Amino acid sequence: MDEPYNDIQTWKYKDLVKAFGAKEGEYKTYTVKTKEETNKLFENKEFNDAGVLQFVEIYIPKKDAPRALIMTAEASAKNNAKN
Numbered sequence: 078m079d080e081p082y083n084d085i086q087t088w089k090y091k092d093l094v095k096a097f098g099a100k101e102g103e104y105k106t107y108t109v110k111t112k113e114e115t116n117k118l119f120e121n122k123e124f125n126d127a128g129v130l131q132f133v134e135i136y137i138p139k140k141d142a143p144r145a146l147i148m149t150a151e152a153s154a155k156n157n158a159k160n
Contacts, residue, residue, distance in 0.1 A: 078140055078150070094132045104130040 091106040105127060109115045115135065118124055124131065142150075 078142075090134045091132055094130065099130060102129075104132065106132045106134070108134045108136070110136040 091108065094104045094106060107118055107124070109118055118133065
């Protein structure tokens with residue numbers, strides 16, 4: 078998990094919408110950094126009723142992963158160390 082190839086470059090990902098040709102007024106972008114912000118956005122009537130493209134940039138902690146994935150990676154690492 079700590080290898081540099083797992084790092085996602087910092088960038089203004091919300092700008093991708095414009096980069097792919099969306100015009101002002103045809104889309105909305107959002108940024109959420111916490112679970113509470115995510116829940117609040119998903120409960121927002123305007124967000125749920127939008128008639129335009131919506132892009133949500135979600136920040137998550139660096140080592141956030143499902144437990145099963147972490148266990149699988151650990152098992153693979155142990156298996157690979159044997160070889």
